[in-house]
Amino acid sequence: MTPAEQLDATLARIPYARFLGVRGELAGDEMTLIMPFSPHLIGNIVLPAIHGGVLGAFLEMTALAQLSIAQGLTRQPRPIDVTVEYLRSGRPIESYARAQIKRLGRRVANVHVEAWQEARSRPIAALHGHFHVSPSDASG
Amino acid sequence: MTGPTVEDLALQKMRECPQAVALGMETVSWEGPAATLRVPYKPQLVGDPDTGVIAGGVVTTLLDHACGQAVMAALGAPAPIATLDLRIDYMRAAEPGLDVFARAHCYKLTRSIAFVRATAYDRDHDDPVATAQAAFMLTGPVEAPLAEGAS
Numbered sequence: 001m002t003p004a005e006q007l008d009a010t011l012a013r014i015p016y017a018r019f020l021g022v023r024g025e026l027a028g029d030e031m032t033l034i035m036p037f038s039p040h041l042i043g044n045i046v047l048p049a050i051h052g053g054v055l056g057a058f059l060e061m062t063a064l065a066q067l068s069i070a071q072g073l074t075r076q077p078r079p080i081d082v083t084v085e086y087l088r089s090g091r092p093i094e095s096y097a098r099a100q101i102k103r104l105g106r107r108v109a110n111v112h113v114e115a116w117q118e119a120r121s122r123p124i125a126a127l128h129g130h131f132h133v134s135p136s137d138a139s140g
Numbered sequence: 141m142t143g144p145t146v147e148d149l150a151l152q153k154m155r156e157c158p159q160a161v162a163l164g165m166e167t168v169s170w171e172g173p174a175a176t177l178r179v180p181y182k183p184q185l186v187g188d189p190d191t192g193v194i195a196g197g198v199v200t201t202l203l204d205h206a207c208g209q210a211v212m213a214a215l216g217a218p219a220p221i222a223t224l225d226l227r228i229d230y231m232r233a234a235e236p237g238l239d240v241f242a243r244a245h246c247y248k249l250t251r252s253i254a255f256v257r258a259t260a261y262d263r264d265h266d267d268p269v270a271t272a273q274a275a276f277m278l279t280g281p282v283e284a285p286l287a288e289g290a291s
Contacts, residue, residue, distance in 0.1 A: 014187060014188075015183060016187045020197070045158065052201075053204035054159055082227070084227075085224070
């Protein structure tokens with residue numbers, strides 16, 4: 001399997017990724033997650049706007065997927081803490097997110113993620129957080 | 141005849157929120173500046189297919205929504221709000237098969253900002269799955285205070 005196929009297979013295996021409708025694209029080691037618009041993602045029907053929690057979840061999924069790629073998609077990383085900043089409301093259109101691993105240590109990684117819609121230069125939300133990158137119950 | 145309480149309106153807003161409906165989110169309790177919400181365990185919300193643990197993103201959405209409801213509870217009236225930021229600390233994985241709850245408390249309101257803390261848990265509030273801290277901007281005028289809910 002190519003890394004791109006592996007990414008697709010990983011996302012397809014996660015029920016919650018299917019619930020959000022998230023898919024991935026890989027260009028070399030640069031990964032973009034794509035969340036096509038779907039009515040069930042809406043949090044505010046008046047604006048309308050994508051639920052803030054869904055945007056947070058999408059950013060977190062992007063961080064986890066990027067870490068999986070960095071580690072060769074073998075282990076499932078786990079979040080320790082994340083901060084989500086909301087910059088613009090998520091309009092009812094397709095959303096994109098890319099993650100940057102700021103530091104990948106032996107046990108903990110620091111990751112920054114940004115999500116955008118029409119323009120990469122106008123992010124709608126950002127996340128920075130720490131993630132466990134090795135299973136806590138691993139032996140050896 | 142009394143009009144709808146702020147709690148009635150909050151419940152109605154929840155029923156009108158497509159994401160809350162898709163998750164099966166429910167309000168469990170509503171008291172003062174605090175709200176407790178629940179998401180039932182569902183196989184389609186699992187984040188780790190090997191363990192059956194519910195996705196962190198579901199907990200994120202539940203916490204965000206509970207915090208928003210707590211702001212409304214604190215204001216005593218519906219008001220347009222926007223999340224500025226949401227910080228979540230993940231204490232442990234939620235237990236597979238169990239519903240997840242979130243209790244949020246709006247502990248400070250200024251004229252333009254609301255500060256909220258929340259805890260997500262499954263069996264016991266004192267053994268949290270995650271804790272959260274959020275700030276909200278009040279983006280519009282607060283509607284006239286409604287009739288006090290019968291409590």
